[in-house]
Amino acid sequence: MFRYFLGGCLLLISTLSFAEQQTWYFVRHFEKQQNDNPSLTEVGKARAVALAEFFTDKTLNHLYSTNYNRTLETASPVAALKNLETNVYDPRNLAELVSELKTQDHVLVVGHSNTTPELLALMGGGSITIEETEYGTIYVLKSKNSVLCLSSFQIPSK
Secondary structure, X not given: OHHHHHHHHHHHXXXXXXXXXXXXXXXXXXXXXXXXXXXXXXXXXXXXXXXXXXXXXXXXXXXXXXXOHHXXXXXXXXXXXXXXXXXXXXXXXXXXXXXXXXXXOOEEEEXXXXXXXXXXXXXXXXXXXXXXXXXOEEEEEEEEOOEEEEEEEEOOOO
């Protein structure tokens, strides 16, 4: 009888641990043209396709982007691959977005060189800097049992 109770407790603990694991992905839009509300360059578009390839074998439940051509175009191949709607967020109200993100799992947020570091900091992921000329880094923030771990990967341009 005790063996069954112990097995049930272990199953409950492993289920709770799984439920407490969350993964968020943050990326700055890719290479952009020079004008007001610019679109991506050809290199940026190729990198957006490579970003979608990064998510081929990963679960993704939610996708967020600011309402700018460069961020929407960065998110677009991922949205098409995963059949997700792109939720537009206000880059001037990141605290509201963070409140929402913390209740979700497997989320991609496409932002800017200033908003992506701020979002990571607000999520508790530490401090990073993204230079104006830096493109292609995806930041992966994982939370398991309230312990946060930040890693990053480079999305290649093709």
